[in-house]
Amino acid sequence: MFVALGFLLGLVALSSVMPIVDGTMLPSFLPLLAAIGLVLVAVRLPPAEASRFGALVKPLVIGAAIPALWILFQMAPVPAGLAHPVWASVKAGFPSPVSGSITVDIGATAMALVSYLTLVGAILLATAVTINRDRAEIVLITLTGATTLLSIGLLATSIFGMAHPAAREELLDCACLGVILASACACFVYERHETRRAKLGYGDARFVYPLLASLAAFLISATAVAISRSGSVIFAACCGVGLFGAVFLVRRLSLGRWGAGAIGLTASVIVIALISGAAGTASDPRLAFVRKDPATVELTQRILADAPFFGDGAGAFSSILPIYQFGDDGAQERKAVTAAAKLSIEMGRTMLWAAVIVAGLAVVLFLRASAKRGRDSFYAATAASCIVSLIALAFINTGLFGPTLPVLSAVIIGLGLAQSQGRNAA
Template identity: 70%
Template sequence: MFVALGFLLGLIALCLVTPFVDGAALAAFIPLLVAVGLLLVALRLPPLETARFGVLVTPVVLGALIPAIWILLQMAPAPAPLAHPVWASVKAGFPTPIWGSISVDIGATALALVRYLSLVGALLLTTALTINRDRAEVTLTALTAAATLISLAFIVIEAVGAPSSADLREEAQSCACLGVVLAAACACLIYERHETRRAKLGFSNAKFIYPMATALIAFFICVAAVVLAHSGSLIFAASCGLVMFVAVFSVRRLNLGRWGAGAIGITGAVIVLALVTGAAGSNSDPRLAFVKKDTATIELTQRILADTPFFGDGAGAFSSILPIYQFGDAEGQERRAVTAAAKLSIEMGRVILWGAVIAALLLAVDFIRAAGKRGRDSFYSAAAASCLVSLVILAFVNVSLFGPGLPLLAAIIVGLGLAQSQGRSA
């Protein structure tokens, strides 16, 4: 399984590189690495781990099928009432009748399906490999290192004033939000391993101090990158993830029980609701209410949202329909949606958007329950739940969830939390 783990670490390395390298060539390696890694896992995974893997991933696979089927339906020929209105005007230019589809760009939708299946494959690959505790430790360390290096690169770019695109900045900032949680999880890993191994093997303090110092440095680098963004929404997203992680860790360490956990959860929910209500702008649409951008850019997305059919315009088809809605100085307008929530709603429909939000929150709750049931190693599930909460908030802040690296990083984090959501006895 060492070779398969190398492919997983290669995917994490791509998460580090792709935000800073403009090119489709690197993104093409993702499905290749995922496919080869899954093949190696299928051939070499031990029988006991295979049985656990099947139990863990069955609900996730069933849920992941829904968006895949939805995208396939968007590409399929559709009758006139379901086909996108743009096909009615296209038909006039063809001598023979043609069938329309829900998607306005079938090629872009097909590529979006490949990318989505690659992310699901990365999640499955991570789950299979990190059922083993040693490989889980290596993966968590690699994820933290990747998020920290991205944050450090962002800090350097800001310090020297180097030119950078809005996409790069947003994705680096979002990775820093996840890095805050991952670094805290690494610190918990080091502390708990020191407790158990010192008692059993008599480890020296030096083997605890230096790794813990490294984890704390990584934590402060990620925090600095978030603060340097000068965005209250990003600080809120990182804070929600970190506070949730600390709360889960505290409930377990202090033996507060269900009543203590419930009190913390209710108090946190009330505080978050109050902060969200106060932070929302004048826009009543939650998909745009937390965005601080120029009015013209927001209005452009609003017009597209207003015209979006129930079934969406097609996954990956946003760039195809954008020129229709641009006017005046098109060069000065942002050629993308302002938030990931708005883009997902435009491409896949509002039902898929809110279904994805509910599914992510339910998965986070399941991870929290799993963390409460576990003794040591509970920080894996707690970190995955906290990162999911941060990602849901980030979906309404910027469009980084459609970037080249952050979705892959998120899929690996969720796979790691899923693999370690049950102990061996379970």
């Protein structure tokens, strides 16, 4: 299983360098690493871990099949009433009948399906590898190190300038996750010091230095978020780290259900008030928290208004973009202003809100699992906190559609899922 662990860490490392290293071939190695890792898991996973793995991922596999089937449905030939209107004009150029589909670009949608299955594979691989507590610790430390290095890269590019705003958005989102992961590492160091000092007689040096490293990682990531001067991004990071801190305090202070409920109610009121104030009079939540140039926002609004119920096709946003550009708009790089807007355009509004609801349910389940766990409760709490930040970030920028953030998020979810139950519970 240590070879499978190597492939998982390689997946994290490769995805982490893609925002910085300009390589068109690098993303093609992500499915390969995930596939080889899953093959090794199928061959090497011990029977006891295999049975536990099957019980953990069964609901995940069933739920993950729905978006995959939706994307396949978008690519399949459909009646003229369901096909995208663009196919009506395409048929005139062919001598024989052409079957239309929901997507406007079947090739782009097929590649989007590959990317989606890669993320599902990353979750499964991370879950299988991190069922073992020792391997889970290695993956948590690696994730924290990766997000810290990305935060350092963001700080460096903020000082010297960056030519790719999309990459900067993704680095900023990774820094938000880095704040949460660094907090989880500090919690991990503290709890392991409590348990292992009594059993194995560990000295203070093995506690102080890792704790200082965790605090340094926290400060680096928090500084990277702060220098963005984006209230929305800072809010997303605070939501995640605030939830993790609340879970830690409830457990350490033994506040129980009533204490947790009081904290949750107070935090919910504050969050709702802040969201309402930030949204102002905006009626569309997919664009309410965007502070970008009006031309790009107006372009996204036009595409959203014309998006059909089943969407324009996963990954097909760049294919329909030229239809809506005016004059010299083609001279500038235009894109969807938020991940929520892009998902709504490509997959349909129904799929967007279904994804938000499923993510919210995942947060509740991870928090419930964290409450039932003992010394390893911070894994599930980390996954829940990161999902909360990701939900907020989806309505702020397009980082969720970058090459790095989805992979790191998938590994974090797999880690939290693997450690959501103890061996006795399994």
